[in-house]
Amino acid sequence: MSHSIADLEQRARRYLPRVLYDWIAGGAEDEIGLRSSTRIYTEHRLVPRYGRAVTTPNLATRLFGRTYGRPFGIAPTGYTGLCRPGGESMLRAAAARVDIPYVLSGVSVPSLEAIAAEEPGRSWFQVYPARDHAITLDIVRRARDAGYATLVVTMDMPKEAKRERDWRNGFSLPLRFNLQRLVDGMTHPAWALRFLATGGLPTLGTWQAYLPAGTAPMEVLRFHTEQGYPVVTWEHLADFRALWPGQMVVKGLLHPDDVATALRIGADGVILSNHGGRQLDRAPTTLEMLPRVREKVGPTVPIMLDGGIRRGSDIAIALALGADFVFCGRAILWGVIADARAGADQAIDILTDELVRVMCQTGTDSVRAFTRDSLL
Numbered sequence: 001m002s003h004s005i006a007d008l009e010q011r012a013r014r015y016l017p018r019v020l021y022d023w024i025a026g027g028a029e030d031e032i033g034l035r036s037s038t039r040i041y042t043e044h045r046l047v048p049r050y051g052r053a054v055t056t057p058n059l060a061t062r063l064f065g066r067t068y069g070r071p072f073g074i075a076p077t078g079y080t081g082l083c084r085p086g087g088e089s090m091l092r093a094a095a096a097r098v099d100i101p102y103v104l105s106g107v108s109v110p111s112l113e114a115i116a117a118e119e120p121g122r123s124w125f126q127v128y129p130a131r132d133h134a135i136t137l138d139i140v141r142r143a144r145d146a147g148y149a150t151l152v153v154t155m156d157m158p159k160e161a162k163r164e165r166d167w168r169n170g171f172s173l174p175l176r177f178n179l180q181r182l183v184d185g186m187t188h189p190a191w192a193l194r195f196l197a198t199g200g201l202p203t204l205g206t207w208q209a210y211l212p213a214g215t216a217p218m219e220v221l222r223f224h225t226e227q228g229y230p231v232v233t234w235e236h237l238a239d240f241r242a243l244w245p246g247q248m249v250v251k252g253l254l255h256p257d258d259v260a261t262a263l264r265i266g267a268d269g270v271i272l273s274n275h276g277g278r279q280l281d282r283a284p285t286t287l288e289m290l291p292r293v294r295e296k297v298g299p300t301v302p303i304m305l306d307g308g309i310r311r312g313s314d315i316a317i318a319l320a321l322g323a324d325f326v327f328c329g330r331a332i333l334w335g336v337i338a339d340a341r342a343g344a345d346q347a348i349d350i351l352t353d354e355l356v357r358v359m360c361q362t363g364t365d366s367v368r369a370f371t372r373d374s375l376l
């Protein structure tokens with residue numbers, strides 16, 4: 001029985017081969033950014049308020065002219081289907097159950113068309129630009145034609161990060177992907193049996209289209225690696241804007257001036273992110289940058305953030321400091337890995353339940369009612 005996200009992480013840890021657990025849990029270099037992303041939330045205090053009769057607080061959250069069921073969504077995580085076969089579909093369905101956004105990663109196992117077909121028009125799509133700009137433009141067009149609601153452009157990977165856990169484990173996705181190492185992980189038979197039963201190494205569905213039919217998964221991974229880590233410029237962003245009729249969100253920015261530039265080019269909102277501490281180890285946390293960004297862009301621009309959210313109180317603190325919405329990466333990923341669809345539901349329910357308790361304790365009847373006054 002899991003009572004917390006930490007419990008789900010422990011279950012996922014037991015299920016996964018070490019190399020995969022470390023790949024997900026880890027960050028860049030000394031993991032200072034990773035640790036500070038969770039620690040920063042513990043440094044804030046929510047001030048309880050009583051006598052207001054808040055019993056069933058309203059979690060409905062307006063974003064981009066639509067109402068979502070919770071103030072949080074599921075951040076894009078690559079290769080989910082490698083860790084839990086079918087994981088992308090499970091996360092999509094878990095998000096649909098409570099009406100929150102699921103952001104499909106640009107490096108998903110199923111193709112972007114396959115996930116869109118499951119429930120047209122509801123998921124968001126995250127694009128990892130390719131070195132070949134024509135491929136990126138084609139992926140953006142495909143996402144548009146498949147009917148995705150929102151495009152998320154990730155800008156914080158201009159260079160492969162130094163993730164030393166992976167290097168020590170001889171594992172780096174996808175560049176040094178080493179099947180032998182995974183098979184060494186057979187001390188985790190539940191994962192290994194499922195891995196083998198679903199055909200071994202899965203392919204990257206969206207990227208398969210740029211290679212001849214029947215190309216082996218390993219070759220698709222290699223191709224994607226060759227196309228990886230391009231510098232995404234503001235000019236590229238303008239190109240995506242010209243192609244994309246719906247909402248366009250930029251993910252991975254931290255500097256207020258970068259946010260302002262993205263908005264000027266036509267982004268409809270941003271997800272402040274340090275990629276869960278996985279790229280620039282000494283980057284500030286998103287929570288530290290949030291007030292600065294809010295001050296720069298004003299109260300009405302949708303500013304979202306991710307990184308380090310493990311409790312309902314973390315969500316409350318982010319909202320109190322000016323976020324319109326937050327995204328959870330590992331928190332819900334641990335759930336789907338630990339126990340498939342039920343685990344994803346459970347992670348969402350744990351965060352929801354904790355947030356409701358915070359709202360009752362702080363006399364906050366709706367998510368919009370969190371303000372700086374909610375904090376000490």
Ligand SMILES: Cc1cc2nc3c(=O)[nH]c(=O)nc-3n(C[C@H](O)[C@H](O)[C@H](O)COP(=O)(O)O)c2cc1C
Nearest residue numbers: 024075076077078105154275276307308328329330
């Ligand atoms: C295993 C893993 C894979 C990720 N893959 C992607 C990805 O494909 N695209 C992307 O934009 N961000 C990716 N991220 C970053 C997440 O979207 C998000 O920014 C980060 O996980 C937030 O931190 P949290 O895990 O503490 O919530 C990944 C993160 C993890 C942990």
